[in-house]
Amino acid sequence: MRLQISTRLAIFAVLELTAREGRQLSVAEIGEKYGVSSHHLAKVMHVMGRAGLVRAVRGAGGGYQFAGNARRTTLLDVAQLFEELSSVEHDSGTAAATPEDQALREVLNEIDDIARATLGSITIATMRKLVDRRAAGGGQRSKTEMPGRRI
Amino acid sequence: MATAKKARAAKADTAVRVRRVRAADIPQVIGLDTRVTKLAKAEYWNDVFRRYGKQRLQERFFLVAEGRTDGADAHVLGFIIGEIRAWEFGSTPCGWVFALSVEPEMRLQSVATELFEAISNEFKKAGVSKMRTMVARDAQLPMLFFRSEGMMAGPYIQLEKDLD
Numbered sequence: 001m002r003l004q005i006s007t008r009l010a011i012f013a014v015l016e017l018t019a020r021e022g023r024q025l026s027v028a029e030i031g032e033k034y035g036v037s038s039h040h041l042a043k044v045m046h047v048m049g050r051a052g053l054v055r056a057v058r059g060a061g062g063g064y065q066f067a068g069n070a071r072r073t074t075l076l077d078v079a080q081l082f083e084e085l086s087s088v089e090h091d092s093g094t095a096a097a098t099p100e101d102q103a104l105r106e107v108l109n110e111i112d113d114i115a116r117a118t119l120g121s122i123t124i125a126t127m128r129k130l131v132d133r134r135a136a137g138g139g140q141r142s143k144t145e146m147p148g149r150r151i
Numbered sequence: 152m153a154t155a156k157k158a159r160a161a162k163a164d165t166a167v168r169v170r171r172v173r174a175a176d177i178p179q180v181i182g183l184d185t186r187v188t189k190l191a192k193a194e195y196w197n198d199v200f201r202r203y204g205k206q207r208l209q210e211r212f213f214l215v216a217e218g219r220t221d222g223a224d225a226h227v228l229g230f231i232i233g234e235i236r237a238w239e240f241g242s243t244p245c246g247w248v249f250a251l252s253v254e255p256e257m258r259l260q261s262v263a264t265e266l267f268e269a270i271s272n273e274f275k276k277a278g279v280s281k282m283r284t285m286v287a288r289d290a291q292l293p294m295l296f297f298r299s300e301g302m303m304a305g306p307y308i309q310l311e312k313d314l315d
Contacts (some may be wrong), residue, residue, distance in 0.1 A: 070169065074295075117288040126299045135303075 001115050007082040009036060009044045014078060015131060017054065017066040018124055026063035029045035045079050055136065067123070085116055167228060167262055170268040172204045172213040180215070199250075203232055205243035210235040212273045216253075216262050229253035231266040233278050237277055240307060246274035246282035251293065267300050285309065 003011075013030050017023050031041045045064055048054045055067040067075075079085055097105075172180070177200050185191045205212040211234040217225040231251045237244035248270060255264045274282050283305055286294045 071299075113288065117294075120291065121294040121298050123295060123299065126295075129299070129301065 003037075003079060003082050006040075006043060006044050007079045008049075008077050009034065009041055010048055010082060011075060013041065013045065013048070013064070013069075014066060014124055015074075015127060017064060018065050018070050019130055022065065024061075024063045024065050029063070030048055033083065044082075045121070046098075049083050053078065054079075066124075070124040070128065074120050075122050075124075078124075079119055079147070085119070152187050155209055157288070158302065165218050167218055167260075169210075169265050169267050170215050172215050173201065174204075176215050176227050176230075178234065183227060183230070183252055183254055201233065203234065207234075211279060212270050214266060214269050214273075216266050218257070227254075229266055230258045230264045231263075231270050233270050233282070235274065235277055243281075244271070244279050246277075248282060248284040251283065251284075251296075263296055264300070265298075301311050 012034055016025055016033070018032050027038045027041045027045060031038045045054055045056075049056055049064075053066070053068045053073065054064045057063055057065055076085065168232050177196055180200075181191070181196045184196065200213065203302060213232045214230065215227045216229045218228045226308045229252055231248060232301075233246055233248040233250075235244055236242070236247050248267075251263060253267065254268075284297060284302065286297060288294075
């Protein structure tokens with residue numbers, strides 16, 4: 001699954017802001033770490049501000065603070081500010097819904113459902129744990145263990 | 152003492168002890184499950200106790216968290232049940248958690264975390280290095296909890312079909 005650049009930036013920004021309680025960062029500081037323009041990131045922060053996920057702190061040394069509940073805000077809450085993740089009707093490009101078209105939509109909807117469930121099950125607090133584990137050099141998942149074929 | 156009162160009293164005393172289930176706990180387990188699921192199933196829980204509380208205890212773990220309210224009156228605040236299963240679906244031995252419940256008034260007090268850690272330790276002591284569970288996609292509370300404990304999607308996909 002691919003997320004829009006704005007979605008990824010929003011998630012990265014929230015993770016930066018929640019790295020420490022009450023952390024306050026400017027758009028420039030976050031943009032520098034991820035190599036993105038302040039202009040683009042400012043738009044992203046504005047959208048999150050309107051949604052109540054971050055708050056702007058004005059004045060010298062101002063910036064943004066996280067304004068949500070990290071244990072309740074999920075990746076889905078952030079992602080759906082920037083992209084369509086609700087149940088969408090997949091358009092195969094044909095006008096009439098043939099049985100083939102309907103079957104394909106059913107499969108694509110299953111993929112969408114799983115993606116939404118995954119994003120909706122991971123909070124910012126859980127993501128911080130994953131990030132911290134990665135930063136500490138742990139948490140690599142084994143890719144070798146796969147279920148054997150049952151014959 | 153009424154159940155809600157007991158839970159509130161236990162909240163004040165945050166000491167939680169996790170231990171194996173006893174027969175005397177089952178009425179409280181049934182009561183807790185009924186409050187949470189709105190469906191009384193005493194026969195089911197008595198059967199679960201018979202199978203997971205009394206048999207093959209080296210690979211089956213029915214644990215309860217109790218809070219002490221007045222030094223003697225222990226109250227069941229939550230429970231977790233799991234077992235080590237081997238070779239189903241081609242899997243090497245691993246721990247499966249198939250039930251977890253916490254008194255609603257005691258949530259966000261780390262009771263579930265204590266239960267989760269206790270059963271994780273039991274699985275490790277029994278020699279397995281992986282634990283699994285299955286959660287309904289729309290069951291947000293348990294999903295968020297298991298995720299917060301570090302559980303990620305595994306290599307299996309659950310499939311089903313309507314039987315006509």
